[in-house]
Amino acid sequence: MRVHGDKILRRRAKYRKKKRYTSYKKELVEDFQNMCGYCGKDFNYMRCEHQIDHLIPVDACKKFKQENMISEYSNLVYSCRVCNRNKWNDWPLDNINDIHDGQKGYIDPATEEYDTHLKRNSNGEIIPLTSLGNYMYDIFKFEYRLTSLIWKATCIKKEIEILKKKIDKLEGEERTEYLEKFYLFQTQFDNMTNILKEKRELI
Ligand SMILES: [Zn+2]
Structure with missing residues (x-):
């Protein structure tokens, strides 16, 4: 896996020169x-x-x-x-x-x-x-x-964003099933961010 995951970071070739x-x-x-x-x-x-x-x-x-x-x-x-x-x-x-x-x-x-x-x-x-x-x-x-923890928390946060969009379109049992998953991920994410907040110098 790359350090940047699936993101490709490249500086633009054309830009206006700035003094500062x-x-x-x-x-x-x-x-x-x-x-x-x-x-x-x-x-x-x-x-x-x-x-x-x-x-x-x-x-x-x-x-x-x-x-x-x-x-x-x-x-x-x-x-x-x-x-x-x-x-x-x-x-x-x-x-x-x-x-x-x-x-x-x-x-x-x-x-x-x-x-x-x-x-x-x-x-x-x-x-x-x-x-x-x-x-x-x-x-x-x-x-x-804590590069591993940050990576995992980011992956979970991405899943949460996807679930949020899905849930909006669902009804009934399927919606309940996805909501349960959503709360589980949200709890995991909150636990991870609490650890990260306490160790600010290591993130
Ligand atoms: Zn950095």
Whole structure:
């Protein structure tokens, strides 16, 4: 399974250049399909703070005198608060000609290449596939984060949305049967979100 499930995140090719990176929020929400690029947390289903991360961090852009990269759209990643904070100013390379050296650094999550370094196991947990994937896995602290629980809660929430639409069209016994399923899923989802709320730093 992919980190982003069935969503394909890609930045648009054409956009109006903006001076401030924060002005790209609308484009990022659309291009990242309202999902964290790094951990694949779907903000359509999971309430969580979202931020704009710099693939090459601001400090590295300044250090290597490429300040233009700070507001360059291709350097921006829509990210959850925890991923953004874990990555923060990390830059393991001594230049910014590339974003990794094959062992250390980052892969742009808005590319097909991301899937070759990180994926989800059948439990929904994010796992590394390469040494570069392992570098990112460590930086984002995926080992300690509740990536499996978030994935499962999202899957249940999607089922709930489907059930809601179905129930509206049903009557009689069939409606009762689906309503029971709906309440069961809703209880499971509420239990999961209660755990997630208590462990905000690990989501
Ligand atoms: Zn994230």
